[in-house]
Every structure is written in C-alpha cells, then in structure tokens.
Amino acid sequence: MAKIVVDVMLKPEILDPQGVAVSAALPRLGFTFAKSVRQGKRFEIEVDGEPTSAQLAEVAKAAETLLANPVIETFTVRVEK
Amino acid sequence: MKVGVVTFPGTLDDRDAARAVTHAGTTAISLWHNDADLKGVDAVILPGGFSYGDYLRCGAISRFAPVMEKIIDAANSGMPLLGICNGFQVLCEAHLLPGALTRNHELHFLCRDQKLEITNNQTAWTSSYSVGQKIVIPLKNGEGSFQCDDATLAALEGEGRIIARYVGENPNGSRNQIAGITNARGNVVGLMPHPEHAIDTLTGPTADGLGFFTSVLKALVK
C-alpha cells in the first residue's frame, strides 16, 4: 500500500547538534566515509487507496502548519510505494 | 488583578508560576488548555514543562489548544503575556514571537543557576529591573537554543527587543546569547530561564526572579 512520506530537515544554517554528535561518533566506530551528517525527521502517512494530488497538496499544508516549523525547518513531500 | 496560568497536559511549572504570582501580591487563576475561556484575567503566563511530552517539537501541539486562540487575540490587543521556557517555545510556535528554540548545543538537559543581564526594562514583564542589571535565576531545559535568521536577529537587536542575555559562557548555543525577547509592543515576552524558581532564597538561588511578576502588577495598575 502506498504511503505519503514527509521528510523534515533543519535549514542548512541552523546548528544541528545531534547531527554533529553522530558525525563525531562514526569515526570512533571505524566509519570514515562521512564528511558531515545532519539529522531529520520522517513522517509516514497512510491514506486509503492511491494518494491523489489534492491529498498531496493537503499534506504539504499540514507539513507547513504542524509537521515542520518553517522558521527553522524545510520539508519535502512524496509518495512511496 | 488576576493573572492566568495555563496548564497543558505535561505542563510542570504551573503551580510554581502561580506561587510566584501570589508572592508578588496578586491572584493566580488556573486556565485549562481545553477551555477557550480566559476567565477575565488581566495577564497570562504560559509556564514551563514538557507539554505533550515535547512530541513533534516543543510547544508544537500546545499552540493549537483552544485556550490559545483566546490568548492570541488578547495578546494582539495588548494583554501582557509571558512565556517561560516551554511557554516561550509555545509563543514561537504560535508566531507571537519570532525565531525558534532548538536542542541545546551540547545535547544534554542543563539545570544550572544562570547569570543574566536584563537588557530591556520597557516591557510589561521587566519594568521592575534596571537596564544592565545582573540577576541569577535557574535555567533548566534541553531545548533552549534560540535560533532565527539574520534578518530577524538584526531586527531584534536594532529594535532593542532582546530583554535578557546569558552572561558568561553560552549555556545552550543561543544566537547572541539571547535568553529572552519581546514583541514590538512590549506586552509579549518569552524567557528561557525560570524566574518563578527564584522568588526566595529558601528554595531558589536568589529572589531575583520576583521582578518579572511585580512588573506585570505595575503594568496592570497603570
């Protein structure tokens, strides 16, 4: 069943201390691939049937009002099979 | 003279805020998040705590509470409104104040007796202090880092809307050591540290916090 996924990330200019902590921890565990790491949130929204573009528009509104704080965060909305 | 203190599910410092109001010489009225009724109060405090468990983001859900509609209207008409800690977070989420509070830069919850400098005593909540006055009140939170974009910062600084700054080491990474701000009108104030926990030296580090509560008394009497 398809779901609508909203990914929320802090705006690039906002300090992300959790991302910093993660990128510091990776090399301690032997993982050296990361130049930087930022941490975000993922919302998975189940709807009945296939998501319509009207629904996606509504989800975007919900994202702007509730799921994300536009002052410090950006978001993307997409459908995932 | 009545000051409303709001309780959301998960609010913790409501009784302490009410105690501070009473200590300052006026009456505290309890306001329930789900009742769109301000009960005729003259000012409102949004206290500290973990409303809705800080789910989603601190204050993100509380800002939509029925009581908030009435509070926003009243604040836009000039009613004094103070947001302490989680209350400050609610005010920012509700866009009554600019910016946002994010995770402390060192990631730990931090409880400490924090030195502040009062930088604006023209607001409804800070008139009992003098500009430049240093006070010590408890700071206790995990998400107290004040962030905003450059334009907002310039406006806050330019218009003198920062009401308090952290003195010494920045405890949480707040831009420009900002501990509290006000709106243009000076009736809505957000403050991260907890003045209600510094009303006497028996239970707090100082009695420096009482000034926030006596200030609003003066504002209401005027």
Added chain:
Amino acid sequence: MALDTVAIAQTNPDAVQPFAELGLKPDEYARIREILGRRPTSSELAMYSVMWSEHCSYKSSKVHLKQFGDKAVKTDALLVGIGENAGVVDVGQGYAVTFKIESHNHPSFIEPYQGAATGVGGIVRDILTMGARPIAVMDPLRFGPADAADTRRVLPGIIAGVGGYGNCLGLPNIGGEVVFDESYIGNPLVNALCVGVMKHSDIKLAKAAGAGNLVVLYGAKTGGDGIGGVSVLASETFDATGPAKRPAVQVGDPFVEKVLIECSLEIFAEDLVVGIQDLGGAGLSCATSELASGGSGGMKVELDRVPLRDATLSPEEILMSESQERMCAIVEPKHIERFLEICKKWDVNVTVIGEVTDGERLEITWHGDLIVDVPPRTVAHDGPVYNRPLAKPEYVDRVNAEKVIVPRPSTADEIKSTVLKLAATPNLADKSWVTSQYDRYVQGNTIQSQPDDSGMVRIDEKTHLGVAIATDANANWSYLNPYEGAKLALAEAARNIATAGAKPLAVTNCLNFGSPEDPGVMWQFAESVRGLADGCLEMGLPVTGGNVSFYNQTGAVAILPTPVIGVLGVIDDVRTRTPMSFDRAGLELYLLGETADDVAGSEWAYMHGQRGGRAPVADLRREMRLIELLVEGRTSRIFTAAHDLSQGGLSASLTEMVLRHNVGADVTIANVEIVLISESPGRVIVAIDPAKLEQLLVLAKKQDIAITKLGTTGGDNLVINGAIIPLNELRSAHTETFPKLFG
C-alpha cells in the same frame, strides 16, 4: 498457536510445557500442577513463571527479610508497613509520607537509557499507587571503573534516562550517588528512590474488595514491552559472552506517566477507588493476582478487553507484558462514570476489564474461553520459599587479616598532594556533570539537593514542615564484613539526615547482590539483612519496605555486596535547617566524634589497590547520641554549618565544605597521617560562631561525643597543618574529572 484453555488442559494433562525456558525449576512446575490439580494452561504457566521469579516472589530472600518484621520496633509513626507497594510514615500535621527504593539493574545494562528511565517510572508509580503525590526522586548509581569503555557506554545513557524521565514528570532530583568499582563493570546498579506526600486519609491500599466492584485498567495501551523481563532478565545472570537473553526491553513515555499522575490524583481526591495497584514487574499477572489476594480473593477478568498497541499479542504475552504507565483500580459501580470522565479530561485510555467476585479464584477469559483459573494467593504470595544454603566464603578471614599498606601523608607536600588526589578521584570528584542533567527546582519546594548530605523537601508552605532523605551504601565495608557494613550504611544515612537537623524516622533498602545460588553470596546477603535488622531495632527505625536485586553477577564474578539504605527524616521548620557549609570567615571548625585508624575499605586504600583489612565496628548507641546532638544543636541554633564525614574522610569533607561557597579554612590536625584519610564512622564537622562554643561543649558533654577543634574559616586557601592548598587549584582538581571522563 492454538489457544490453550482450562478445558483443554484438563483433557491433555501430559502436554509438554516449556517451563524451564520460562525460568521455572522442575519442582516449581510440579507444585503448580499440585495446586491446580491439573497441568496449568500456557497463560497460567506464564503468570506463575513471572510471579514466582526471584524478582517478584523474593523466594531466596523472604526467609531473611522476615527479620525486618520480627525485629521491628513498635512505633505509631508507621502507618503502612512492609507488604504494600511502599511504606507510609506519619510525619505530623496530618501528613503521611511514603517512600521506597527499587532496582532496575539488568535492564539498564542492556538498554541504559530506557532501563534507567523505566526504573524511575516504576518506582514513581509505586508511590502514586499509595495515594500520594510524588514529590522527589533520588538515584544511587554504581558503575565499573570510570575510565572503562563499557562505563562510557552505559553511564551517559543511564544519567540521560534518569533525567529524561524524572524531569519530564516534574519531579526534582534531590540527591543520589555515583560510585565506581571494578565489580560493577558487567552489572551496573541503577537504584531509584521516590518519595510522596499525602494526608492520612488519602492512603490507598492494593486490595480488591466488594463483589461487583469493577476492575479498571487505565493508562498506556499494552504492547510487547519487556515480555519475560522479570523472569528472564532479573532472575538469571548474564553469561560472560554478553547479555545473551535479549527480550524486548521496556520503553517508557514520561508524558503518559505525568498525565497518569495528574489523572490519578484527581480520582483519588474524589475518593473514587476502593483499591489500586500499578502494573510493574509482571504487569497484569501481578496486578490482578495481588489485587485479588489483597481482597476477598475472587476476581473475573476478560483479557480481550485490554487495549492493545499490538494486535498480534497472544494472551500469554498480554499477561506477561511490562508495558509502562499502566494502573489497575477497583471502582464501585456508582463511581465508574465519574472515573471515566476524569480519564477523558486527561485523555487517558481507560477500560473496564473485569469485576470482583464472591469466590476465591482469579478467573481470566479470552473471548469467552477460560484460560486462567487459579487461587490468586498461590500466584502472588504463596510462591516458593527457599532456604538457600549459606557458607562464609574463604576470602573473608584471609582478607580481614591483610595489612593495609598505604602512603601516610605527613609533610606539607604530602598533605597537599593527598588532598588533591582525593578531590580528583572519580568516586569523590564533583558530580555536577551528572546532577546538572537533573531538574532540582520543579515544584518549588526543594530545600536541599546535591551536593548536600541529604535531599530535603518542604511539604507545607505555611508551617514549613519538611522531610529529608539520604541513601548510602559502603560496598567496601560490606565486602569485608557484611554484618557491620549494613549497620554502618544505616548509621551513615541516618547521620546524613541529622547533619541538617532533621530527625530520622524510617528506613527503606535496596539490596543488590550476586547469585543466591552461590552460598558465599547468600551468606553475604543473610549477614547484611541481619545487620540491617539489628541496626534498625537498635536505632528505633522501622523498615517500611524495600527491594532485593539478586543475580548481579557475570559468570562467576559477583558484585561487591551492596545493600543501599535509605533513611527518611522529618524537620519541623525547613528554614532552620543546618546548611552543609559556611559562607563567611571567622567561624570555628570542630570535629565531632573519634577517629581511629580506619583505613581498611577506605577510598585512599582503594586508590592504592588495597582491598583488605577489617571494617570498623558500628557503635550505634554513639551514632544515636551524635544524631541527638545534631538535632538539638539545630533547634538551639548552635551550628552555622554541619557536614558528615564518609568516603574520603576528613580530607574529602573539608574539600567539599571550602569549595561550596568558596570560603577557605585553616585547620590543624593531630595525627594527620591517620586522621586525614581515615574513614571512622560517627563523625561530623561543624562550623560555629565562636560565641556558641560554650553551648556546643555542653551538648557534646551531655551526649558524650568527643570534640576536637580543627581551626577557623576564611581566606582563599585550604590550609592543613601549614600545607597551603589554594581554592582555585582544589576546585580545578575537584571539578575537572567528570568532564574529562565523559565529555
């Protein structure tokens, strides 16, 4: 898996059941069959397995813990004694205070944050269930060596979990301990204490009385958390290869618990419940069987009515689930509507799942089929009682005979270097890195918290009545002499209450030991309990309840015997309490009590790899006289400050006093090579205004307590026999340790 019902169990008595995997021994399984007159259903087997586990049934400790009741001093102050969720004491002015300490050791090793968080959650619910508003928490914690990799794995998570849960509940953390020792490396100890207050009339008990009354489950929905946690995690040791058993660890949500607290207190205030029990270890199995046992004995539960987070859970799993933040109340039908209304106001899930019956059986059905039909007492109270073999281990006499060889400071350089080393060692270093992660201010009634000798909370804002609590253990002494070690820990906790001028009133305990299947460990346990029971009788302090944590052992290596003793005291006016330290020059410092060469088991000895020698012998009469002196001195306003001596001896206590308000001291110590580092019990440093000396001497004489002048306060240094230790240097040594270790 097909549903296993009572009917089916009666028809196939020889079905093979996995009792061993569930932690039951063959004789225990046989006994269950005997009780029921048939084989148990799988649900019944699940219930018995969790309820008869060590953690829930206390099967190895019961015979010893009996002493707390047998040797109990008769006192009117004890309103609710051992046997209920927590003990309750009368503190005057119509107030009753309930307090208890519990362990959550094994889960915290596996998942530090959640293990610690749910440990706090559990003890808070125990207090709530007595009808009290929880008002404070404390956390005695023990870890492996401070610089060990696994300590760095568990410590930050545990601290974050204690803080994360307690802060979100709005409970001030008013004290605790952080102790490091090799023996805890595979078995960190997370003990959590909670204290609550109520009026006498508010006391609630866990009994289901009154046929027709409703059994109501409210709080969080039930999921697969911690299934088998108690039986598997807490009742078996880890193997050396690591935590092999890894069932779902309980995950807590403090917001749900905060709401549960407020909702419950409103329900209590309107007197809507007849009995109440929280769902902790063994979840529903425990709540239903204990409530039923506490009442007339009969209860009917429809298990399918339990609201689930996970619809795939089997009845057995539902019965064993340890999902957090759930309570079970017994409500008269006439009150249920109001009960439901209050839950709705707070948005708390609530479901009627059964009713109290006239019979003597606990009957549980699943969609109409009877899956449990047991006498509840056999589940909750009549579990197996073991009289495990005990044998004094060979190490005791050998280690007691060892000579303790440590450097003895006598020159100025040696004195300075000793003081700085003790100030910086992890066990004695400043713990702000830890305690600043805890809210100490919420509720606005905290009078004392870390680093004071005891936590103190005001309980009446008009009269300023307050309570003080301290927790203490000395595992080094318990290792050398478990009988004396327990007495000495009791004395220390009581003394910590008294330095502030509060009067000790009651005792709780958390007994952390290795495997009870090891006769040497069992001997340590038996001796500790005997010591504590004897000590409580002598000091006139009732044991109100407590907790036993066995199986703290990795392979054959047990932890040091660690009985943690909590003492609660009362103070009529918190404004008159004696603070821990002085904030001005010109005061005189005196040492109350006698110092012998008690270096065995000391921090100084530990730092030099010396673990042997003889523990001190407790002199509880003298301790009681010292306590009276301290309490009387407070009421007569003789003391400007008073601070207990314990680990680190005089060196540590002086360090803590001068750094507290940044006021130095100039002291002269006779026999400094002993007195600086000895940890003789029964000693306190007091600071007085010189004008009070006469009164102090009179008091000391009256109580027959030795008194020695140390020196005076003032300046920017701690000066000992001419050795100058600048406060700045001392502060650096004391405060840099934890940030360096843990970032």
